[in-house]
Amino acid sequence: MKRNLCIVLIEDEPATARNLEHIIKEINPAVRLITVLASVKESLNWFPASEEDYDLIFSDIRLSDGLSFEIFSRIPLKKPVIFVTAYNDYAIDAFRNNGIDYILKPFDREEIRRALTKYEDLFTSGTEAGQHQTSAAVLQLQPSFKSYKRSFLIHYCGRLIPVEAAKIHWFHTAYETVYAHTAQGSQYVIGFTLEQLEQHLDPAVFFRANRQFIINRNAVETVEYFFNGRLLVTVTPLPDEKVLVSKAKATMFRKWLDQ
Incomplete structure (x- = not known):
């Protein structure tokens, strides 16, 4: 049987x-x-x-x-x-x-x-x-490849503004709202959760640093060792809080930067 x-x-x-x-x-x-x-x-x-x-x-x-x-x-x-x-x-x-x-x-x-x-x-x-x-x-076998978002159509001050994904340096969540921050320092509300963004963004370009941040490779200025095996990442434009990568993700993050 x-x-x-x-x-x-x-x-x-x-x-x-x-x-x-x-x-x-x-x-x-x-x-x-x-x-x-x-x-x-x-x-x-x-x-x-x-x-x-x-x-x-x-x-x-x-x-x-x-x-x-x-x-x-x-x-x-x-x-x-x-x-x-x-x-x-x-x-x-x-x-x-x-x-x-x-x-x-x-x-x-x-x-x-x-x-x-x-x-x-x-x-x-x-x-x-x-x-x-x-x-x-x-x-x-041939896998089906996913196409990633190239731009976001954002509602801003009564207008619709197309913003290229590549120009967004980091995404940040606060009080259940997700914000996109561009290289020029503009901030926009995005109608996605960070979990949803992970599915739509190219992982070669964007990395989920922690529960609050997804960062663009081009935004990374420096990486420093922090307490307990974590990494402190300096990104531009500079956010109000530290961007920390956990010890568990540190090796993966370094490999991502070193591609």
């Missing part, structure tokens, strides 16, 4: 993990979620020690302490991986790390359903022929 599909989820955002689990179980109520791993470190500890048998991994790519590819490079995991990420620039790396699908956030039920169907089509035969079919299918 065939056992139920068992999955491991690697995701550092609890709300996203819950949403993904809900959608997967809605599509296939017989799915068993073995565990949710929230970081590279936690994953590196869990996989070698666990005796749980699983079939499939759903994995984010950018985690709080690095890229999930580090997990797959350090542990010889043989199970297929469905990558679910907000970034479209890791597709080649994903398919070099057991990836069978590449889903861009924000995802929907239909995308997850197609990915699970693809897994079933590729891996249910269990034969050598099926394995050759899997390799050929993976080589043909």
Whole structure:
């Protein structure tokens, strides 16, 4: 008798993990979620020690302490991986790390359903022929690339003003309102949350520094070491409060600046 599909989820955002689990179980109520791993470190500890048998991994790519590819490079995991990420620039790396699908956030039920169907089509035969079919299918996979916002149409003093995304040096949230600050020092109210902006902005240009700030690479003047492993970032124009990058994100931030 065939056992139920068992999955491991690697995701550092609890709300996203819950949403993904809900959608997967809605599509296939017989799915068993073995565990949710929230970081590279936690994953590196869990996989070698666990005796749980699983079939499939759903994995984010950018985690709080690095890229999930580090997990797959350090542990010889043989199970297929469905990558679910907000970034479209890791597709080649994903398919070099057991990836069978590449889903861009924000995802929907239909995308997850197609990915699970693809897994079933590729891996249910269990034969050598099926394995050759899997390799050929993976080589043909082409991720759907996301287009990012180039400008924002902003309501300002009774007018509509188009503002290029590249000219916005940082976004800041205060009292449940998000403001965009341009290189020239102008400030505009933006009708997005920072979480929504993360999905619409090019991650090669913008970085979510902390809960209050998303910053443009061109806005960064200097980076200094701060208390407890954090980084103090000086941006232009200068905000009223410090822009700090947490210790968990510090390595990722330095890599982002050093591309």
